[in-house]
Amino acid sequence: MTTTTLAPALDDAALDLLFHEARSVHTFAEGAVDPAEITAAYETLRWAPTAMNISPLRLTVVPVGAPRERLARHMAEGNRAKTLAAPLTVVAATDPGFHTRLDTLAPTRTGLAERLETQPEQRAEMARTNGLLQVGYLLLALRARGLAVGPMGGFDADALDADLHAASGWRSLLVVNVGRAAAPDGTHPRAGRLSADDVVVTLG
Numbered sequence: 001m002t003t004t005t006l007a008p009a010l011d012d013a014a015l016d017l018l019f020h021e022a023r024s025v026h027t028f029a030e031g032a033v034d035p036a037e038i039t040a041a042y043e044t045l046r047w048a049p050t051a052m053n054i055s056p057l058r059l060t061v062v063p064v065g066a067p068r069e070r071l072a073r074h075m076a077e078g079n080r081a082k083t084l085a086a087p088l089t090v091v092a093a094t095d096p097g098f099h100t101r102l103d104t105l106a107p108t109r110t111g112l113a114e115r116l117e118t119q120p121e122q123r124a125e126m127a128r129t130n131g132l133l134q135v136g137y138l139l140l141a142l143r144a145r146g147l148a149v150g151p152m153g154g155f156d157a158d159a160l161d162a163d164l165h166a167a168s169g170w171r172s173l174l175v176v177n178v179g180r181a182a183a184p185d186g187t188h189p190r191a192g193r194l195s196a197d198d199v200v201v202t203l204g
């Protein structure tokens with residue numbers, strides 16, 4: 001068997017935009033970002049895979065003003081000021097009730113929704129795992145649109161969920177500030193990454 005190493009399908013500029021040059025941004029450039037960017041990013045990321053296509057990610061856009069102040073109360077101290085200042089902020093959550101949409105998402109899986117209705121713990125685990133996958137897709141989809149992201153896990157998730165998600169039952173995963181990069185001062189110093197030698201093993 002011949003083994004070939006394929007050249008990347010995206011060019012270097014695209015890979016730089018998504019990965020090599022992209023940074024986690026704490027302070028953004030001046031200027032508003034249209035909330036429609038979140039919808040547009042979702043229209044792209046929704047085609048990336050999840051287990052059985054359950055697609056549990058749910059997004060709440062949080063405009064500046066009273067809604068942003070309401071969210072900021074739940075952020076960790078070190079994340080509060082930058083959340084208030086960000087051009088756009090989105091709360092990424094997961095829906096443990098995803099099984100009610102399987103008629104659209106997995107129409108051939110007869111009886112799955114009924115089975116999952118009786119398995120709330122399994123649903124919560126599936127929702128979290130696949131929601132987190134989709135959060136990763138969201139970060140890349142926003143970067144692909146030329147935006148910079150500042151992901152934050154530092155917030156009181158129970159308090160945020162009680163405040164924002166009481167009616168929906170969604171569980172928050174990540175709060176993401178979105179804007180245009182004001183590099184280099186809007187980022188922290190770039191830390192290293194593990195090398196492929198440390199990470200990739202081949203089963204012998």
Ligand SMILES: Cc1cc2nc3c(=O)[nH]c(=O)nc-3n(C[C@H](O)[C@H](O)[C@H](O)COP(=O)(O)O)c2cc1C
Pocket residue numbers: 022023024025026079150151152153154155174187188190191
């Ligand atoms: C799941 C997740 C949670 C994070 N939580 C926080 C946070 O609460 N506050 C913060 O300032 N940065 C947070 N970050 C940013 C990371 O520290 C940052 O992405 C990482 O250090 C890589 O930085 P770089 O993209 O600039 O290389 C978080 C990132 C991710 C993906």
